[in-house]
Amino acid sequence: MTVSASEIPAAAGIISVRNLIKQFGRFAALRGVTADFDAGKFHAILGDNGAGKTTLLRALAGLADPTRGTVAILGKNPREACREIGYMAHPSLLYDEMSGMENLRYFARLYDIAGDARCQQVIRSVGLDPELSRPIGQYSQGMRQRMSLARAILHDPKILLLDEPFSNVDVHSAQEMVGLLKHMRDAGKTIFVVTHQAALLEGVADEFIWMQAGQIVDRTPQLSAEHSGAGAQ
Amino acid sequence: MSSLRSITLATLAKDIRLEWRSKDAINSMLFFSLLVVVIFSFSFDPNAEESRQIAGGLIWVAFLFAAVVALNQTWARELRNQVLDAYRVSPAPANALFTAKVLGNFFLVSLLEALMAPLFMIFYNLRALGPAWQLIPVALLGTWALVVNGTFFAAMSLRTRSREIMLPLLLFPISIPAVQSMVEATRIILSGDGAARFWIVLLLTYDVVFTTACLALFETVLQAE
């Protein structure tokens, strides 16, 4: 698996969130989240449904504008820092009727990446075959999520934001993805994974962030005994 | 900006390729357009002299309905699998996406018009008594007017409930001066009674004003979440 490394100063807080509030009418999905996240670390975000995990990730990706508060990525607004951010969610963010290479070729244009070489390289790095001409709609969920990950890392971003990447994914694909993410963290990337399957990341993630009711309630370096039963599959 | 153009073309090419593969939208739209022409012909007797006077209006109303059907599926592919999010997080400019979608819709609606117009001519025995070539700028400018605002309002409707009905609700009032221009110009050209120049200029003005407004405000609408 070949993924290029990026230099990130380890000391700098790469992402800063200050008093982040996101309201949808009467409902506050995020209720004043304040946190700093270090570069080059693998953060797992856990919590119940409705805890605000997805909203937090979308705010970091620049997809959901905060009602109040700020998000700073490398000192910039998320949209300004968009080349450094790779985003992946439970839906595949890919076109079902096109093949993997066709999809990636299109997204490569959006990032000013010329030629097929890079697309082929990332497809191989997630364990798939670039020559496969089947449309993505016919892939298994595991293959689809891996291709979605390929799309997210296509432009070699410093930061990866993955929202439930392992949902409905077969064990083999999930483990492959985790392995790849671990390599990428080792190469200096900063990774955020929202998941209900905390056990998959045990021993891999540098930090487990627990959210509840729109706030971060705990940050632990490993799955502690009282949390370890939660979300295990 | 060269990347704006290349992304626009890449997006347009992708849309054409996708539509070609599934053909689901175009087939139903073609048939719908045909049905509209037939229903109109039954409702407004083509043999009556008065009907030939209003044929211009009939044609454009029929085009309007066909256009709404086409416009409603503008963003459907981007919503499946939330692909629109992938575009939004990329550095690609919002206007490239908008322009690609407008061009795609323009080709699609023009295709529908190319089917419907000959049928109308046949059913209503239409002959242009005025300068027939002027129908071309009228058709181009008129279609652009519907499609540019239609694509924009389709994007606005994404954030609403009852998405499909919201599009015509927003589009029709704003399109009134454009529709009036198209209809009057067509009537004048077909009946040879007067000059359509004012209406063509008004259509051009409408197109310039609203294309500018759409390009200026599309990013705001796209990123509104």
Add this chain to the structure above:
Amino acid sequence: MKRVFPILAVLTGLLLAYAFYEAIWVAPMERTMGDVQRIFYYHVPSAWTAFLLFFVNLIASVIYLIRKNAKADAVAVVSAEVGVVFCTVVLVTGPIWARPVWGIWWTWDLRLTTTLVLWLIYVSYLMLRRFSDSSQTPKLAAVLAIFGALDVPLVYFSIWFFRTQHPQPVIGGGGSIDPRMLHVLLINWLAFSCFAFLLSWARYRLEWLQREVEEAQALESLLGDGLAAPTRAPLDKTSSRTGPQ
């Protein structure tokens, strides 16, 4: 502010009553149309008031887009709603006037038709606000208001030219107006403007209170749960086992 409102309401009521008196009894009878013409004193001021309110909506929308000022958005909602009300009055009084005088219900009169299109645009504006449950609805509505404003001159020109090709009756008299009638017209306009201001103010208060309630509810859950600082809160094991969505 609480005391000013009732005083203003009483004054407006008196002004409206006076304007009514002027319109119905004092104003001279129109030569050709007779008493029916008096509806003119309701039709025209309503139109001017509606246009003024829509103009306010445009300004408020632009301010909102530039400054994201919540008060500007509230003013936009209010002016749109009250504007539609006055617009409806114009559209109803028009045909009521036209029917006995010219024998037709509707005519593509320049002002009347422009009012109709404005009414349609603003009703679609209100529908957008009602059907959109996004947190960015004010932004979308402001964009629509700008589109509407751009449309109005085009509507005006297209109808104007249409009328030169297809002559139609003119409602409301185009030519010079008797100074006594002008006087009554202006009094009615003043009364209508005050009434519109009062309605808008009351509606604004209502809108602002509604927003404050929503904010308070959100704030309540922010503070009330007492989860301000990170703590080692044990999570319920069963709830986290819900698995993929």
